[in-house]
Amino acid sequence: MTGLNATHDPAHRSWVSSANAPGGDFPLQNLPFAIFRRAGSGESFRGGVAIGDQVLDLGALHALAPFAGLAAEALAACAAPALNAFMAQGHEAASALRAALSAALRTGSTLEPGLRGLLVPQAAAEYQVPADVGDFTDFYSSIHHATAVGRLFRPDNPLLPNYKWVPIAYHGRASSVRVSGEDFVRPRGQVMPAGAERPELAATRRLDYELEVGVFVGRANAPGENVPLAQAEGHVFGLCLLNDWSARDLQAWEYQPLGPFLAKNFATTVSPWVVSLEALAPFRAPWVRPAGEPPPLAYLDDATARAAGAIDIQLEAWLASARMRASGVPAQRLSHSTFRDSWWTVAQMLTHHTVNGCNLKAGDLFGTGTQSGPQPSEAGSLLELTAGGRQPLTLASGETRTFLEDGDRVTLRGWCERAGCVRIGFGEAVATVLPAAPP
């Protein structure tokens, strides 16, 4: 667990004035990392850190050699076109760089004149997936989501007997992880119409979003080495937003017995900004099992987890249809939940993932699974919000939705706030559904 330090001090302000605006995602206390370049420039991609509405160019900063020691080593790694090497250095390096950046961007820093020219407006930047994702693992950590979805697929048996014991997960597709802003084509696949004798190939009619947190692995573990719970967070670099787009009709037909495949692997959208675990330290919360629920097995249980294993991240999904955008109707919030309600913590997920000796590499990505809360209004997917497509939602434009239509744009947002702390945000993960390609 990362402790509080000067980078969290709410009294500190930045000479980048937009970073001091209340309610912004990227104050001096956040300093999330991304891979970026000036949009349309053809420049090399390199690391950047968000400050207010700007990106500080870490590639250019590295060329100035402003830091020494571990912070300089970390900065050098951030000049690369992917954050894997930086993530691999572990928390000490990230913390040293964060401290150095915090001081450099603080009001009164002597570095201000040299750094002003290294700022790129976020509005003028384009991004890549922050790391070369070696493996993408998607968990299923919201018991509220698992119960609601289980009820639709197995009305008689919504929550399977293993759920409360096993941090359920499956391997997803790394090649189709995309950064916010990259749209995707509605996928086709086999579906089995109700009452039909044979399946058909069709564009999905039940396209959904899933409101998830993404987790980037930092320090690797060797093959055969399991990571104990007390050390698990030492292998986590930071968190982002993740939309695990899902084709529910493909999923229903294909998922037995080996799980989702084409229903999920056409696209997964992540936010460009990775918020370090250190930046999230002020927003830790107790991880609580409701009364009467069994404690987890010993390898997934310790006092530290119980004291502060959870992270209180507010999560939202917003929809703007093509018609809404054309007619100036603002986007509409469909989902709002908190990651604090997760049945499993990030550390438990990582420890479980490695208990069999599975090796994780820096830049590997986890999804937490759809984060739904205990209330029906806190559902993190359309599947839940529309009761499997049986109860359409009415949008502000007068349109109705069971599942996503072509032209729909979904935006995920996330942030942390707490009395006495400066609010920090995750930016957004957005993509628009494009019409299916002709067969």
Next chain:
Amino acid sequence: MTGLNATHDPAHRSWVSSANAPGGDFPLQNLPFAIFRRAGSGESFRGGVAIGDQVLDLGALHALAPFAGLAAEALAACAAPALNAFMAQGHEAASALRAALSAALRTGSTLEPGLRGLLVPQAAAEYQVPADVGDFTDFYSSIHHATAVGRLFRPDNPLLPNYKWVPIAYHGRASSVRVSGEDFVRPRGQVMPAGAERPELAATRRLDYELEVGVFVGRANAPGENVPLAQAEGHVFGLCLLNDWSARDLQAWEYQPLGPFLAKNFATTVSPWVVSLEALAPFRAPWVRPAGEPPPLAYLDDATARAAGAIDIQLEAWLASARMRASGVPAQRLSHSTFRDSWWTVAQMLTHHTVNGCNLKAGDLFGTGTQSGPQPSEAGSLLELTAGGRQPLTLASGETRTFLEDGDRVTLRGWCERAGCVRIGFGEAVATVLPAAPP
């Protein structure tokens, strides 16, 4: 479909005399590719091609610049420490290089004097996984395996309704794909003992092998681009052997509803040698659906597939326990099946994988799923051979086995033979089970 050419001519012999020995895996007509170096040398890994009991060093060959045009471009890509760039070049480049190598290694080649010094005995080589595997997908293409396993997990419902229509697959773990010869530790994980009220963490007691063919993707497809069946083989580089080690007790407890995870992702073993699709051309066979079975959906069906979509590869799994090796008892063959019995062809797998626009990258790996034949003796896993552990096998040493014990060494072999053709082989994929780490 790749046609026959001079590289397949059975009359051709090599000046590497071991390549002309009858029954060998690596005659002049094969020329499979690997990534290798001299064992213990600390040299850089680079590409090599097998000829008899030797490896021709393609990194050193590239330095001699013996070829021109496409073959030279392909050879340059083979000097890298992974075959991804070579695989990405597509069939034309691989075919050009294969033709140039075939001529260079043929008896009477003027290149013989220069090439003699570039041979490394296979006995003195060590290997890496042939490509940096971006994503590993495991199919489930043997209906005999699916039926037998389904009977154990779901006696009332062995073959699910989607099986005959959908090339079922799930995403596996890329980070734990290992090359033949890398041993692995028996994994631990959650298991639910029969009749228990809560699961326990234990080393797996039901460790199994799975006899599979591996498929390396060559040319990539773009996100959103589906690959029609007629073009699918143009995206396949070649085939290898693959052992999808499985912990059946972990699998039984974790696999619902999202499929296998820790039961499979601790280790997957591939053979070092990748046999190109071109080398397999003489061993194509009709792909036949048994009478009375439904034809596949149109996107998975064409005349070419029906004429020669299958590949007749003989597959074997051999077991040598620690006691057998210590006492000189030879390894014992447990499984023997043929890939020709697969319900789906490689092209159908690739087309299905991309029908939703999922992008494949050069060096991505498929497993075909355990290849079991219609006879019980043709089962490709211990789960099937021992009826879920209820009918132990007796080994030549007098030991019995339901599942794998510590010290057991499993070797997969594969080869193609046909009247009028030179037999070609896949080498082997071997690994030994090491005891579980202390908790």
